[in-house]
Amino acid sequence: MSANITVSDLSVSFRSARGYVPVVHGISFSIRPGETLALVGESGSGKSVTSMAIMKLLAPAPMTRIEGRAVVTDNQGNPVDLVALDEKQLRHIRGNRIAMIFQEPLTSLNPVHTVGDQIAEAIRFHERLSKAEARRRALSLLEQVGIPEPAKRLDTYPHELSGGMRQRVMIAIALAMEPDILIADEPTTALDVTVQAQILGLLRDLQRKKGMAILFITHNFGVVAEIADRVMVMYAGRIVEEGSVLHVLSSPRMPYTRGLLASVPRLEHAGLGQAELGTIPGYVPDPAAPPAGCAFHPRCAHNKPGICDVEPPELVEVRAGHQLRCSRWQELCLEGGVR
Amino acid sequence: MTTAAAPLSVFATPAWYQNRTLRRFMRHRLAVMGTVMIALLIMACVFGPYLLPYDDLKIDIRHRFAAPFTGDHYLGTDALGRDTAARLLNAGRISLLVGFFAMVISTVIGASIGVIAGYYRGWLGAVLMRIVDAFLSFPSVFLVLVLAAFIKPNPIMITVIIAATSWMEIARIVETEIRSLRERDFILAARMIGASSRWIMFRELVPNAIGPIIVAATLTIAHAILLEAYISFLGYGIQPPLPSWGNMLNSAQQYLGKAPWLAIVPGLAITLAVASFNFIGDGLRDALDGRSDLK
Amino acid sequence: MTRYILNRLGQSAVILVLVSLIGFVVLNLAPGGPLSQFALTPGMSQAELDRIAEQLGLNRPLLVQYIDWFSRLFIGDWGRSFRDGQSVLAIIAGHLPATLLLMGTSTLVSILIGTWVGVMGAVRRYSVFDTLATVGAMVALSIPTFWFGLVAIYLFSLNLKWLPAGSMYTIGDQSIGDYAIHLILPVMVLAFVNVAIWSRYMRSATLEVIDQDFVRTARAKGLPYRRVLIHHIVRNALLPMITLAGLQLPTILGGALVTETVFTWPGMGRLFLDSIGYSDYPVIMGILMFSAILVLLGNLMADLLVGLADPRVRLG
Numbered sequence: 001m002s003a004n005i006t007v008s009d010l011s012v013s014f015r016s017a018r019g020y021v022p023v024v025h026g027i028s029f030s031i032r033p034g035e036t037l038a039l040v041g042e043s044g045s046g047k048s049v050t051s052m053a054i055m056k057l058l059a060p061a062p063m064t065r066i067e068g069r070a071v072v073t074d075n076q077g078n079p080v081d082l083v084a085l086d087e088k089q090l091r092h093i094r095g096n097r098i099a100m101i102f103q104e105p106l107t108s109l110n111p112v113h114t115v116g117d118q119i120a121e122a123i124r125f126h127e128r129l130s131k132a133e134a135r136r137r138a139l140s141l142l143e144q145v146g147i148p149e150p151a152k153r154l155d156t157y158p159h160e161l162s163g164g165m166r167q168r169v170m171i172a173i174a175l176a177m178e179p180d181i182l183i184a185d186e187p188t189t190a191l192d193v194t195v196q197a198q199i200l201g202l203l204r205d206l207q208r209k210k211g212m213a214i215l216f217i218t219h220n221f222g223v224v225a226e227i228a229d230r231v232m233v234m235y236a237g238r239i240v241e242e243g244s245v246l247h248v249l250s251s252p253r254m255p256y257t258r259g260l261l262a263s264v265p266r267l268e269h270a271g272l273g274q275a276e277l278g279t280i281p282g283y284v285p286d287p288a289a290p291p292a293g294c295a296f297h298p299r300c301a302h303n304k305p306g307i308c309d310v311e312p313p314e315l316v317e318v319r320a321g322h323q324l325r326c327s328r329w330q331e332l333c334l335e336g337g338v339r
Numbered sequence: 340m341t342t343a344a345a346p347l348s349v350f351a352t353p354a355w356y357q358n359r360t361l362r363r364f365m366r367h368r369l370a371v372m373g374t375v376m377i378a379l380l381i382m383a384c385v386f387g388p389y390l391l392p393y394d395d396l397k398i399d400i401r402h403r404f405a406a407p408f409t410g411d412h413y414l415g416t417d418a419l420g421r422d423t424a425a426r427l428l429n430a431g432r433i434s435l436l437v438g439f440f441a442m443v444i445s446t447v448i449g450a451s452i453g454v455i456a457g458y459y460r461g462w463l464g465a466v467l468m469r470i471v472d473a474f475l476s477f478p479s480v481f482l483v484l485v486l487a488a489f490i491k492p493n494p495i496m497i498t499v500i501i502a503a504t505s506w507m508e509i510a511r512i513v514e515t516e517i518r519s520l521r522e523r524d525f526i527l528a529a530r531m532i533g534a535s536s537r538w539i540m541f542r543e544l545v546p547n548a549i550g551p552i553i554v555a556a557t558l559t560i561a562h563a564i565l566l567e568a569y570i571s572f573l574g575y576g577i578q579p580p581l582p583s584w585g586n587m588l589n590s591a592q593q594y595l596g597k598a599p600w601l602a603i604v605p606g607l608a609i610t611l612a613v614a615s616f617n618f619i620g621d622g623l624r625d626a627l628d629g630r631s632d633l634k
Numbered sequence: 635m636t637r638y639i640l641n642r643l644g645q646s647a648v649i650l651v652l653v654s655l656i657g658f659v660v661l662n663l664a665p666g667g668p669l670s671q672f673a674l675t676p677g678m679s680q681a682e683l684d685r686i687a688e689q690l691g692l693n694r695p696l697l698v699q700y701i702d703w704f705s706r707l708f709i710g711d712w713g714r715s716f717r718d719g720q721s722v723l724a725i726i727a728g729h730l731p732a733t734l735l736l737m738g739t740s741t742l743v744s745i746l747i748g749t750w751v752g753v754m755g756a757v758r759r760y761s762v763f764d765t766l767a768t769v770g771a772m773v774a775l776s777i778p779t780f781w782f783g784l785v786a787i788y789l790f791s792l793n794l795k796w797l798p799a800g801s802m803y804t805i806g807d808q809s810i811g812d813y814a815i816h817l818i819l820p821v822m823v824l825a826f827v828n829v830a831i832w833s834r835y836m837r838s839a840t841l842e843v844i845d846q847d848f849v850r851t852a853r854a855k856g857l858p859y860r861r862v863l864i865h866h867i868v869r870n871a872l873l874p875m876i877t878l879a880g881l882q883l884p885t886i887l888g889g890a891l892v893t894e895t896v897f898t899w900p901g902m903g904r905l906f907l908d909s910i911g912y913s914d915y916p917v918i919m920g921i922l923m924f925s926a927i928l929v930l931l932g933n934l935m936a937d938l939l940v941g942l943a944d945p946r947v948r949l950g
Contacts, residue, residue: 091859613776613777
């Protein structure tokens, strides 16, 4: 089965007073229809920048530099590289073949337009149809995302809805054109725990029905366990571990992943509790002045001078479909630090 | 009391503040330009009249309406043959002085009302701010004209009248600033060590609100110069033979076709002075606002 | 919404009372008070002055006078002109249309141009256009309006002879085209400053909106650039501008007064100056009070408009 999106060697740098600072280094992945890939990392790890770069929502060319490829299928069924497209061509793909939902549903909706108008708008600029027809489609979308009394809600404004309802509206907007790929950037972080679970359930149901690929960005391993098939851990702009949820969550090999997982209260309750990520000492390195060798070594409990701070480790496959980036992973395995 | 409060005052205006502010100000090209222009203008108005060959009041009927740059009258002469350059510089003294002192008076009024309204809030603050609103409901030009027409105009009264109608903006700015400042830790600390309200208001709050006050004061000079020019232009401001930039324009209108320089020269002087103060104000706003460092 | 309106009405009423107090104080500031007009008349004896004072009720305590004056304001008795005995309100009503025509046209022009300049400056922040617009606006705000009017008359009327130098119409013509030609110069002069103000505020309002999450959502939907700009960015940036337009009203009104004096425009500004020349206190006070009430009403209307334009206020 061919992938809905294939990202290869994607790099992003931001312009600063002292030249371009790389924040994402050569990321590659692909997502198949019906599959959910979770992208996990602390804030500042580059996970949101990756998603915004794929959508081309970052500041334009001189301010940011995007390299690599992000190939999706356009309306005619031809592969297109989003990185190479200009704004005009992009607009036929965005919101159509690839859609996105965000962390803050309140600020992500326009306060002065009704919910119905904002959904209809997402359809009417991709498809020629009457206002009445667009409104009918908006109504059915509200129904699909499980909003009670959808006919009434069409003419309400975002601030009149609860956080969970707003996020459902955002999902309705994103799914308006039945995209192949949905990027969800921490869509449940701003919500109550119970509402979180509902939204995750909704996304799973909709994915089952429509068969879209989901790139799910989060810092919460509980949510990962809940929704993802595969997981990709990001640190300082690089993928440091990637594999099936089963592999990575039950036997993480990279010390950073283990640190993140250790900070989740208990896996059994995950999805209900917000993960606390404060237990790894230190901070994400400054992208303008990255440490030599492995980017994680200054914070790593297994740091060995002379190895970790010399050569940046490559991404290696430790078993089928499980890759990681650590100079000492074999030793650590033997030490029993990792099962 | 003094010993206890002294460290707080140091905290209020840290030493690096001045330097960083100055550095940011110097980076603002227009503001630097404005400062240089104002310095030159003041020097010209102070020393210029002594260096010019003609007195500003000397009437010379034979040389009426001399065009600029032609004879030995650098900027030409007016309907009475008086030297425009000499009149311009002497008028500048009056106009700049009126602008400056109107700023001083209105800043004192505005800042006092703003501080009191912001500090006491409650009904006193509400009433004071409604009075500010009421004053702001009148177009300031209307108020100034009525007052100037009612009161015998001399430079001091004109200054007072302009100040009396220009203090509201500063009051508003200061009130907002004080209201947010008064909840801050160092004010609470001052209150805990038993500082009096007056001490807190004028020794702790005002120094911390000084940035916005300076900015508003600079813009008030610009505003006052414009107001003076307008009422003098209409004949209700500075009275001849004392020249001001405004009353030089008063007679210029009727000779517009014959001697346009009589209108153009003082108008340019007003624009130059007002623009310079506006540029300085803008530069000060950027310089005193720490956030502009992020860019 | 009703509570919001009532609240605003209450505040306006308080300010109105304060405005009337200021007006009354100003009135009594005149040398000799409201009687100074008669005091200047030659051959007027003190006895006669006292008689007039009694007739006009000026010998009563100030508080009584104020209450009387204020209640008369309410019932529409704004006094009679010293000049021709006409009712003050009627005189003002006669001059109001000319002022409204000038103000309305120039405000419309400046909002259109100012919005465009402000939005373009914000969209292309720090571009050559933005820098020029910023510096240009600051210079425009520094030019005395009346002087700019004189220069405009000199250039376009005396030199180029394209446009009339003043007044509202040619006697005997008064066609729409004739009005329009007379409008151009004063509107241009008055709009010059207002464009500067409006574009500055519009620029910062747009910058506030441009980085908001919902703009990102609009782009993620795949909307065309113009749609994102107009429907999402400008639509939201205009909200604070409504309040601002209300707050700018005194400035616009003052600007109109200044412009009218230069272009001999037969509006309230002209009337005001003439009345000052004649020490016609009832008319002066009338215009002063009228303009303040106009400003208050304008602010109130702006607040109501914000309520209509912003759904968050409408229900709050």
